Amino acid sequence: MINAEGLTKRYAGGVGIADLSFQVRPGVVTGFLGPNGAGKSTTIKLMLGVIHGEGRTTFNGIEYKHLPDPLRTVGVLVDPGAVHPARTAAGHLRMVAAGGGISAKRVHAVLSTVGLESVANKAVGKFSLGMRQRLGLATALLGDPEYLILDEPANGLDPEGVLWIRHFLKRLAAEGRTVLASSHLLAEMSQLADELVVIAAGKLVAAEPLAQFVRQYTRGEVVVRSAQITPLMVTLGQAGLRVRQEVDELVVDTDDSDVVATVAAKAGIPIRELFVRRSGLEAAFMAATADSVQHKGIWES
Structure with missing residues (x-):
């Protein structure tokens, strides 16, 4: 169980995240949704202690900074582009594995899992966005973690890749893992997520099963x-x-x-x-977050 309590991030111009509390259960895929600027990335960084704020997040009762073996406990996909372009996919994964005390044998396994085995020795700088995304997921999976926090995991993937990651994350959840995945692709999230955490303007809108959220707002x-x-x-x-x-x-x-x-x-x-x-998730999401959208266009008929 992931338990986030009172997450708050204050900036000079005001509060970015305000007293967010929610739980992410094992055995299901939980979608993390919010309009642009709602604070999704800030929330994830607070959960992992990448930035400082108020509140705490625990993984089975332990904060990330106190985990004795973090790579084997929490797999994270936040910025797949943060890899030296001259380093090969395998080389990058071997470096991460060595730093986390993980056997180099896992490198071949995760590359095969995400479909990058054939380009293991190719420089990451020559990768497409989708390939970088797969490498980021491979990095998150290195420690065979119990928890997965994935920021836009389907970003840059082609239709086959989107379908693959949907089934893959569902399989991981079915194994009893705890999966939190953010996305702006509402149609995909409607097929991926079992439960939702929805935020808007830095505040919690809903934390409930997807079907219940749709019923409530449509x-x-x-x-x-x-x-x-x-x-x-x-x-x-x-x-x-x-x-x-x-x-x-x-x-x-x-x-x-x-x-x-x-x-x-x-x-x-x-x-x-x-x-x-x-109506589906898209209509429910628009209704639930309508008052917090910062930039609204004009519909033309």
Whole structure:
């Protein structure tokens, strides 16, 4: 379990992070979301003690600075570009492994895991952004850690790479590890994360299962299909329900499917299909963080 308590970072111009507290459970992938400038990177740096502030973060009860073997406990991906361009991928990993008391045998294993085995002896300066990202993940995995904190792990990856990392992180979580991954790719996060920590303007917005977050910040609507679509539309309207027709189906402005079914049954109108449709993570995120967005563009129609 990762336990963050009262994380606060004050700057000359004000408070960047204000009293953030949340938990990250093992066995699930927790997504870390927030608008640009919300403080995600600052939060991660505070958690790891890279910058100083108030509050504390513990990994199974121990702060990062007090971990006896940090590389074997917490794997971190923050800045994959922080590698000397002349150093090879294998050379970089051997250096990190030596500094952490990790066997050099792990270098070959993690390069194979992230798909960089064929370029192990290639200079990192010649790597694409996606390849650097994979090398950063390999570095985080060197110690076979119980905890993983990954800042934008899918950044720069092609579609195949994004799909790969989604399944890979889910597999790590299924092994009982604790995975915290930040991302601005909401569509991908909706398929990756089981739980969410959402911040805006340096404050906690939500820390809960993804499905619960979506339910809280979006409205559902009932979609109904019937061979008697026009009579059904009239009947639902007479019952006080707002309804619109979309091609061969009706969309009712409610998330209570029982109400729609009851109205149809009382009118003797058979229903072919009935289900609740709800907006996804993107709509929920926009609704939850709308008041904190600093730079808003103008939509043109």
